[in-house]
Amino acid sequence: MAQRERGSRTRRLILEAAAEAFDEFGYDGASTTDILARCGLTRGGLYHHFPSKEAIAAAVVEAQSEALVVVPHPVNLQAAIHLTVTYTQRLQNDPVLRAGVRLTVEHSSFGSRDAAAYEAATGAMLGLLEQAGSQGELLPGVDIEEAAQFLVGTFTGIQLVSQVYNNRKDLLPRVSTMWRFVLPGLAQPGLLPRLDTDADEIAARNGVPN
Amino acid sequence: MAQRERGSRTRRLILEAAAEAFDEFGYDGASTTDILARCGLTRGGLYHHFPSKEAIAAAVVEAQSEALVVVPHPVNLQAAIHLTVTYTQRLQNDPVLRAGVRLTVEHSSFGSRDAAAYEAATGAMLGLLEQAGSQGELLPGVDIEEAAQFLVGTFTGIQLVSQVYNNRKDLLPRVSTMWRFVLPGLAQPGLLPRLDTDADEIAARNGVPN
Numbered sequence: 001m002a003q004r005e006r007g008s009r010t011r012r013l014i015l016e017a018a019a020e021a022f023d024e025f026g027y028d029g030a031s032t033t034d035i036l037a038r039c040g041l042t043r044g045g046l047y048h049h050f051p052s053k054e055a056i057a058a059a060v061v062e063a064q065s066e067a068l069v070v071v072p073h074p075v076n077l078q079a080a081i082h083l084t085v086t087y088t089q090r091l092q093n094d095p096v097l098r099a100g101v102r103l104t105v106e107h108s109s110f111g112s113r114d115a116a117a118y119e120a121a122t123g124a125m126l127g128l129l130e131q132a133g134s135q136g137e138l139l140p141g142v143d144i145e146e147a148a149q150f151l152v153g154t155f156t157g158i159q160l161v162s163q164v165y166n167n168r169k170d171l172l173p174r175v176s177t178m179w180r181f182v183l184p185g186l187a188q189p190g191l192l193p194r195l196d197t198d199a200d201e202i203a204a205r206n207g208v209p210n
Numbered sequence: 211m212a213q214r215e216r217g218s219r220t221r222r223l224i225l226e227a228a229a230e231a232f233d234e235f236g237y238d239g240a241s242t243t244d245i246l247a248r249c250g251l252t253r254g255g256l257y258h259h260f261p262s263k264e265a266i267a268a269a270v271v272e273a274q275s276e277a278l279v280v281v282p283h284p285v286n287l288q289a290a291i292h293l294t295v296t297y298t299q300r301l302q303n304d305p306v307l308r309a310g311v312r313l314t315v316e317h318s319s320f321g322s323r324d325a326a327a328y329e330a331a332t333g334a335m336l337g338l339l340e341q342a343g344s345q346g347e348l349l350p351g352v353d354i355e356e357a358a359q360f361l362v363g364t365f366t367g368i369q370l371v372s373q374v375y376n377n378r379k380d381l382l383p384r385v386s387t388m389w390r391f392v393l394p395g396l397a398q399p400g401l402l403p404r405l406d407t408d409a410d411e412i413a414a415r416n417g418v419p420n
Binding site for chain 1: 239315316324328357363365366367370371372384388390391394395396
């Protein structure tokens with residue numbers, strides 16, 4: 001295995017161990033000793049990748065943007081729907097992404113002004129809505145900046161409520177519901193019947209994300 | 211002052227002191243000693259009202275349902291809009307409510323299954339949507355249980371994002387945006403022009419909540 005690839009695997013190992021430790025003890029309660037115990041590295045091996053617990057947490061938080069995978073589609077609103085479905089599948093399957101969301105929400109809840117995770121998501125959505133607008137997919141008068149902010153806020157809340165109720169097990173149907181309520185205020189009426197909002201079916205076609 | 215009224219004022223004093231302490235140190239970091247220092251009570255005076263920090267936090271969390279003030283309106287969807295505007299004003303003005311939301315989100319983020327705050331809000335919204343449905347205000351085929359859950363999830367996320375960006379200063383316009391995007395998928399088209407979604411104006415008419 002090339003050294004770079006091994007380094008990247010070790011990094012991922014650390015992030016997964018940290019995600020577990022943050023999950024069990026919370027950010028404040030988790031120590032680098034807990035993280036070391038889970039990934040089996042020496043302290044030197046850990047510090048080679050991350051100088052501190054703060055740096056590990058920052059990397060976990062940044063991993064959220066990597067989960068924003070935009071796959072082009074002839075209908076940009078359909079690409080936006082797919083983006084939320086893929087993100088949901090990753091939330092359900094990737095402990096590092098879940099920990100990143102948790103740290104973001106937890107820091108938010110203590111008044112942190114770190115909006116980077118929301119800005120990355122808003123940027124991805126904005127790009128799709130701009131293209132949707134230029135292709136005539138949107139209702140006249142839709143402010144795409146407002147719409148992008150709204151969609152990110154909505155998704156954030158829906159995943160939070162789904163987490164509290166059942167650990168995000170029902171997040172796919174909640175995402176379907178979200179789009180069914182939101183699209184009539186966003187999309188050209190003629191486009192509505194052609195948009196697929198069945199998140200469960202889209203997810204099944206996607207398969208399990210890697 | 212009657213003894214009961216004095217007791218209720220002391221209780222409120224404790225909740226406000228606790229809200230400040232949770233704000234500054236987080237729930238785990240705040241101690242009853244911090245809370246006592248802020249409200250000037252003796253430890254005995256505090257324990258007369260609350261046996262523990264956990265009990266104070268539980269009362270702060272419960273205070274969220276008291277902020278769900280439904281004011282009847284001939285158009286029930288308008289009452290639902292007013293409910294979100296009034297709740298926003300309280301969030302902006304009441305430190306105890308803000309602390310309750312923070313504790314709920316923070317506990318959510320650590321996987322707590324305490325959905326009581328969301329259930330209370332969903333119940334209030336559901337009641338309004340049931341009446342809206344029976345008065346023909348809703349689109350045919352709208353599932354009111356889904357709609358109530360969706361609206362609570364959406365509002366939760368929007369207030370969280372607004373908190374991160376600017377400490378909820380722009381939450382009123384974000385609530386207007388939310389309703390403008392959501393109502394076309396919810397309300398009879400003929401009703402749309404008659405619904406007032408200008409949260410800033412509604413708030414100005416309300417005045418500052420007590």
